[in-house]
Amino acid sequence: MAVLASWVWVLAGCFSAAVAEISNISAPYPPLWEDSPEQLSDYRLEDGKHTIDPWVFTDRMGMYRILLKETATYFARYGPENEQNLLWGLPMMLGWQYQTGRLADPTGMTDCGNAHEDILCVSVDSWWADVNYYLSVLPFLAAVDSQKTGISPEQITILPPPKDQMRFCYNFSGCLSAFPKTMDKWKDFFQYMQLPSSDFDGLLKKFWDAHTSSLEYPISAFVDRYDYYSDSEANFVQKWAIAIYYLTVARLPTTLSRSYSFQSCLPPRILVDTDKAPFISDFTPLQNEVLIVLKLLGYTDRLSGSLTLTIWESLMSTKVARELFLKVFEKILGTSP
Template identity: 50%
Template structure:
């Protein structure tokens, strides 16, 4: 299985250099509607000093990320200018990709939530992607509040619950802390360490991915039933994507603005249909077909090995030297692929 490692990690991590970006400014890389989303707490509804956010509307959920990115900029400025090296960029960019590719819409088609001819800004609670992303938005955001990173106290913000399955969603610091103490603690640890200007980017990436993995693990167990709403190819992709996070974490993929943006070019540009068979999907690029195929292969390898392959990769990637070698191979792979 070890011979698969270079190709799999290259395709998954998408390690790229800044010179690969062909856009004129960093703002061209921002998620959809970024400039129109709330950028400060006062942009949300306020009553008795409490800010109320509706995370089931795309602009309001993306606004949470925007505030998070903006108010943590000083933690990452030593790594690069213009907040480009803020490793929290991976979260809003992933959410923007989900929005652009129709993955936040209602897969049951019972409602028009998220549909272009319906309520386009609506985020459906029936969407597997939307529910998984909720945890990767609410938990880091509220942990940042708890850690004192966003300039408000823990009792000053609350999130509106979805129209159904409300028992699965925490909505403020207190409920998230009581419901998901392990994940909240790991996010809090990340933000506390981010404040320490002596920490290296590699050290911060380690803690970021620890928190990310803990959040994904909780959410995937809760929302497994959402997979039934999708075609088999899309459901397979969802399962393989959740598994791939563990491998991406092992190499400590740098979730900065440029590198995440470049990586996402190789992700599926739309929901997968029942007839889609990677790597032979006609309206996908070669790199999109190749990455999708490798993601599915990785899932099968991980599952058939009873996760022993992941343990092997994690053990190998504990070495800083081997991570650097892996990243160099990834960079070459991306240059050849593009």
């Protein structure tokens, strides 16, 4: 229980740390947001198909920008200017990965993402990039099939990476065949938001269900990428993968301001072997604390056989409990969503 209490307060600290900064920022959008495609016609048209290269940062970010634009009308009742759209969490995390160098080639064998001329390159050797692929391409194709973009999914071409092509899917039919449960959950989310009877809590559940399903394959499939990182970064990757399930249970609203705030507690660069929390000098005290709590959470989860996750699920099993949990954040922030 002490571990879960620490987890709660670290999350609260993440939200409170950036409140002053948020109040001074009118649009804390992800990096290169305005340079990313806003509509499908902004992508290359080849043989009558819109060609998207998810191994180019702006192409991948553009899929999120289109989704945010096309779903804005359904979140208008929850707040102005699309701020309450739950999809914001996805491009914000991709932006954090880009800014911290986590989309670059971790092997150092290529200039992908590292050199100035290749700064937009997304490396297939990056664990973060590979996992995010399933949180960008799959929901995008599911949205297209749900008529969120007004065209047929057969009019979309997703380009493969330079290697390991068999570890990804590239069109709606291929992704549906390989990951039917995940594609169905994303379609369910997009279709539910169009119902007059939909509500915010229902959207949260369906969003996090689809999000979790998207991670099931890549988290286990790309463990070989750990070898490309320092032990410190590899350990952070593993603990972060565990923490995602705790965030899912809490159904945190991944709105624009909350997603932006959450990044303030995450490591601002790739970890190296000399990084030992809480003594990382160029990290904030909160960022150091997060690494400690993630390590403790991962250790306790493994030692208990995920009993702590079961307890957390029990604690967060009702809407009232989740709302009380969220009020901790809102009280610290001094604002309402």
